[in-house]
Every structure is written in C-alpha cells, then in structure tokens.
Amino acid sequence: MPAKPVEIEHLTKYYGATRGVEDVSLTVEEGDVFGFIGPNGAGKTTTIRSLLDMIFPTKGSARIFGMDTHRDSKEIKRLVGYLPSEDFYYKSMTARELLDYSARLHGLDRPASSRRVKDLAALLELDLDRKIKALSRGNRRKVSIIKSVLPEPRLLILDEPTSGLDPLMQLRVFELLRQQRERGATVFFSSHILSEVQKICSRVAIIRDGTVVRIESLEKLQKEHLKKVTMTLRPGVSLDAIDVKGVSELTGDGTSVRFLYSGSADDLLGYLVAKGIHRDLEDFLVEQSTLEEIFIDYYGRGGGEDDR
DSSP states (O other), X not given: OOOOSEEEEEEEEEETTEEEEEEEEEEEXXXXXXXXXXXXXXXXXXXXXXXXXXXXXXXXXXXXXXXXXXXXXXXXXXXXXEEOSSOOOOTTSBHHHHHHHHHHHTTOOHHHHHHHHHHHHHHHTOOTTSBGGGSOHHHHHHHHHHXXXXXXXXXXXXXXXXXXXXXXXXXHHHHHHHHHHHTTOXXXXXXXXXXXXXXXXXXXXXXXXXXXXXXXXXXXXXXXXXXXEEEEEOTTOOOOOOOSTTEEEEEEOSSEEEEEEOSOHHHHHHHHHHTTGGGGEEEEEEEOOOHHHHHHHHHOSOOOSOOO
C-alpha cells in the first residue's frame, strides 16, 4: 500500500504550560485538497510547523510519504512545497533573484525554471525586478506562492495562502492550486477564511482549541447539516405551519415561507404533496449549509487571539 502524503498520530505540543495542540490525529490521502480550518489560536500553525520539523512535539508522531518528519526531514524537504503564514526574505534581493536562488537550491534546470517563474509572475501580476523591501504585503505573498509551487512538489503545505491578497488575486491562486491538483500533487492548507476552503477542498478537518473535532468530506458535512428552505406561494395563499419532523425557525411574510430543515428531501416533498401545498407553490429553493455555518455549529463564535 502506498504511503500517505500526511499521517499525524496523537500529536501534542505544549509551550511550557501553554497548549499548542492536543492529541491531533489525521490522514491526508494522495491527491486530496485538504482544508485545515479554525480561527487564529486553534493550533493550525503549530501542527504545520511540527510536520515540517520546525518544532519538536511534546509527544506523538507525524509522517510524510511514510517518512518520519524528524528523522527524515532532509529528504522530506525535497518533496514538499511550503508557504509560511508570514513572508520573511532577504530584502535587498529582487523577486527574480530570490526565486532564481530558490530554484538553484532545489536543483532545477535554470532555463526551465526561469520560464516557469515568468509564467507564474504573469499569472499573479508580480513585478519580478522590484526589490523585496519595496514590495507590498500582497506582492510579497505572491513571491511566497511562486516559491512554494516552483519545484512542482508532490505535497504542498500552505499556511493561510491568500492572506493579504485582493479577491481577484485570490481567485487566481485557487486556479493555481487546481492546476497543482490536476498534475497529481496533494495540497494541505490551513485557513480561517471558510469561503476559500469551500471553493476548493475535498475534505476538511475542523480544529478547536488545539483539538481536531471533525474530519470529513465537505459534501458529507453539508448533507448532514441544516438546509435552508424558501417556498414562494401563489398570491392569496398563506401558510402558518409546516408539521413535519426536522423543521425549525419557520418565518414568513405573506407570500414566502422560510425555515431550516434537517430531514430528508423525500420526507419534505411527500408532506407537501400529501397536504396539497405543492399546488400553491410558485417557487421552491433548498440551499445547503455553508462551511461557515457548519463551522459555527462545531466551534461557536469564540476563539483565541494568537495562532501558535
């Protein structure tokens, strides 16, 4: 059986008496785009730094492609593209010089890597000839993104990849990540911006206060949670109640009825037909829960201040 891109078992990290993460276990499958979601302070960055052997766990273990993240750290770094949450570089270098230096560290063919840097810079609208110290936060982020995908790694580990980017550039980054998936790479990325996770992830792990509370496919999470139903009725028809299991928060304004529904679509449609309500419908809309709504179910509205 091929080794998994990421396997974490009972990972725990304390900074003195302060909790980083507690008993985190998860597996990322080959070709996954895996979202690691939680607010600042949940433990996302601690987990990623442990994976990359930047910090040593208090207990537990992690493997990348079957290799121990501490013992085989040097070999792992050849297979992984990493985007940190913050961008710190040699400020006197230009973006081109920095990316050329990174390509040489990875042993990449110079003409091919130069063409790839040029293409990626065009996609992200990055001026390669400006010095790092003259770049805005968003443009420094673009440099980091290009650096992480330049060697076409088997695994991409991205920490808050779109931080500092405008909405148009975020869409281009998502397209770039889709390209990585299409060439067979596995993507593991953390984010507290749930809408961006929903756009691209196949599976997610929700981390709360240092502990993973759920790992599931996005599709299954959405199916399990409340659906938002809106029914528009013919003029002159009113509806005060829907007496079927799973309905809550029923509201209406005379022509429209809105409610949350946790049951099956077959049960709801059967009820509407049995009561003859379907004959008075002009419109019927069922919306899945957003990832943000699902997240709030698991996490609530609290959260930490700093993401260790």
